Amino acid sequence: MIIRNIEVSQFRNYSNCKTKLSPAVNWIYGANGQGKTNLVEAVYYLCNLESFRTKKPALLLQEKKSEAVLKAQLERTKVLHSVQVNITKKGRQVLLDHAPSRRVSEYILSFMALSFTPEDVNLFRSVPQERRKFFNRIIAFNDSLYFKNIQEYTKIVAQKNSLLRQGKTVQIPLWNEMLAGSAAKLMKLRSDFVAQINLHLSGIFEGLSGRSESLKLFYKPSLNIADFNENNYLLQLDKSLPRDLQYGFAVLGPHRDEYHLLLDGKKDKDYFSQGEFRITNLSLKMTINRLLYERYKFYPVLIFDDLFSELDAEVNKHVFQFFLELKNQIFITSTSKPPHSLPGKIFQVVKGQLV
Amino acid sequence: MQIPVALERLVYEFSRFPGVGRKTAQRLAFNILRYTSEETQNLADALVQVKEQIRYCSVCSGFTDVDPCSICSHTGRDQEQVCVVEQPNNIFPIEKSGVFKGVYHVLMGAISPLDGIGPEQLNLHKLRNRIANKNINEMIIATNPTVKGEATALYLQHEFAGNISKITRLACGIPAGGDLEYVDDITLMEAFSGRHTINT
Numbered sequence: 001m002i003i004r005n006i007e008v009s010q011f012r013n014y015s016n017c018k019t020k021l022s023p024a025v026n027w028i029y030g031a032n033g034q035g036k037t038n039l040v041e042a043v044y045y046l047c048n049l050e051s052f053r054t055k056k057p058a059l060l061l062q063e064k065k066s067e068a069v070l071k072a073q074l075e076r077t078k079v080l081h082s083v084q085v086n087i088t089k090k091g092r093q094v095l096l097d098h099a100p101s102r103r104v105s106e107y108i109l110s111f112m113a114l115s116f117t118p119e120d121v122n123l124f125r126s127v128p129q130e131r132r133k134f135f136n137r138i139i140a141f142n143d144s145l146y147f148k149n150i151q152e153y154t155k156i157v158a159q160k161n162s163l164l165r166q167g168k169t170v171q172i173p174l175w176n177e178m179l180a181g182s183a184a185k186l187m188k189l190r191s192d193f194v195a196q197i198n199l200h201l202s203g204i205f206e207g208l209s210g211r212s213e214s215l216k217l218f219y220k221p222s223l224n225i226a227d228f229n230e231n232n233y234l235l236q237l238d239k240s241l242p243r244d245l246q247y248g249f250a251v252l253g254p255h256r257d258e259y260h261l262l263l264d265g266k267k268d269k270d271y272f273s274q275g276e277f278r279i280t281n282l283s284l285k286m287t288i289n290r291l292l293y294e295r296y297k298f299y300p301v302l303i304f305d306d307l308f309s310e311l312d313a314e315v316n317k318h319v320f321q322f323f324l325e326l327k328n329q330i331f332i333t334s335t336s337k338p339p340h341s342l343p344g345k346i347f348q349v350v351k352g353q354l355v
Numbered sequence: 356m357q358i359p360v361a362l363e364r365l366v367y368e369f370s371r372f373p374g375v376g377r378k379t380a381q382r383l384a385f386n387i388l389r390y391t392s393e394e395t396q397n398l399a400d401a402l403v404q405v406k407e408q409i410r411y412c413s414v415c416s417g418f419t420d421v422d423p424c425s426i427c428s429h430t431g432r433d434q435e436q437v438c439v440v441e442q443p444n445n446i447f448p449i450e451k452s453g454v455f456k457g458v459y460h461v462l463m464g465a466i467s468p469l470d471g472i473g474p475e476q477l478n479l480h481k482l483r484n485r486i487a488n489k490n491i492n493e494m495i496i497a498t499n500p501t502v503k504g505e506a507t508a509l510y511l512q513h514e515f516a517g518n519i520s521k522i523t524r525l526a527c528g529i530p531a532g533g534d535l536e537y538v539d540d541i542t543l544m545e546a547f548s549g550r551h552t553i554n555t
Contacts, residue, residue, distance in 0.1 A: 145541065156502055171473055178506050
């Protein structure tokens with residue numbers, strides 16, 4: 001996917017900014033607080049219909065303005081689409097090819113961007129829910145049924161939790177049975193996806209860092225995996241009833257699944273340095289990128305916010321080399337001009353203006 | 356100009372209908388203002404009569420004006436086959452199609468703890484009695500293919516497994532005359548998993 005041009009109006013510190021973009025690298029540099037991240041945030045919003053920094057649309061509006069407007073021409077599988085997103089305090093409206101687009105999930109799955117920002121580095125340090133959300137979205141891209149399975153599963157868990165709150169234990173086995181069937185589908189898809197990732201993860205990690213340790217994504221389901229056998233899940237769920245009642249909600253099931261990164265078997269939270277969190281996360285994103293183009297010939301827009309600031313010179317060199325081989329459209333923010341020549345365009349940002 | 360009180364009252368009553376907003380409610384109300392007094396009386400009579408005459412059948416709980424309803428008392432229908440549905444209005448599309456010659460049972464809802472509906476809130480007592488006292492050899496579960504409907508189907512399956520020789524569930528899949536191109540993923544998945552052999 002390629003963003004041919006973009007227009008950002010009344011968004012963060014941009015009054016109006018209109019530019020053509022390079023289908024290769026777009027290097028955006030400038031001093032602190034000038035609006036580099038705001039610009040790539042707009043790019044990200046156009047692709048994913050949300051910000052990577054905030055959930056509150058009000059924060060995206062320019063001061064004293066009631067509406068921000070993002071416009072772009074997006075090219076996907078050789079077809080040019082025009083997109084407009086109007087953001088107000090209350091929410092957003094999406095116009096795809098001048099018609100309101102209601103199916104947000106479909107939109108996101110067609111125009112997805114992958115980001116790598118200072119906040120993303122915390123993915124494996126933050127609450128498990130963030131990791132589930134992240135992987136849910138990627139797996140949904142791989143398998144459109146997954147999205148509907150999640151919706152169905154969420155409804156079942158809500159019903160079970162409601163029973164637990166009301167203390168009606170007689171009906172629990174019925175909902176456990178519903179849950180077991182739905183859980184089996186989800187767990188199979190998650191497990192298959194993680195296996196796919198692990199085919200490439202170590203290799204890409206080595207390419208980016210020059211290090212030869214094995215990097216693995218580890219899927220730790222809440223239910224014992226047991227060959228995805230529904231009857232086994234039902235036994236486990238029924239057994240957990242005392243704990244369900246104690247906590248007042250369903251304690252077992254895919255809504256409590258975990259994902260970890262393991263570097264030579266060592267778990268992220270316990271062993272990783274700041275730099276390792278960064279480079280392993282970058283490796284994971286690049287692996288996802290590779291899966292997307294190997295399976296779907298889809299090249300998501302890649303956004304790297306402040307990527308080079310915390311990596312050492314040796315790693316930087318590897319990363320640069322790696323970037324040169326990517327076919328994606330890339331956005332990079334930095335405080336300085338690129339140290340090596342790159343195919344693409346260079347933009348300088350000063351006070352919400354491109355110069 | 357302010358809307359006169361009597362008109363406003365009618366608009367309000369219409370806007371309580373499902374799927375009717377204020378705009379539509381106003382349009383309906385204005386339309387009634389164009390009625391002759393005879394037409395208006397007919398509408399009012401119809402409203403009063405529907406409440407007076409339509410009740411739930413004491414056997415199947417479907418809508419009826421005679422008790423038991425014309426389906427339950429029909430001698431030509433197969434009394435040994437019971438089709439279980441969630442709501443009384445679910446009976447009409449099945450009847451219209453004419454494919455089913457048995458009798459019905461309305462549950463008056465589907466299991467949903469979130470809405471405070473468990474098996475004890477459903478019309479199961481009468482169903483148990485029917486099964487105990489009559490010779491029923493097949494229960495066709497026609498609850499909706501939603502989480503609530505599926506949970507209800509599962510409940511019925513467990514509850515009556517020992518009492519009825521044959522319990523069946525309506526098939527899910529591609530609509531007749533439909534084009535594969537327009538079928539959604541879940542329906543396709545159901546259609547694939549529910550496929551049947553034809554070369555026997």
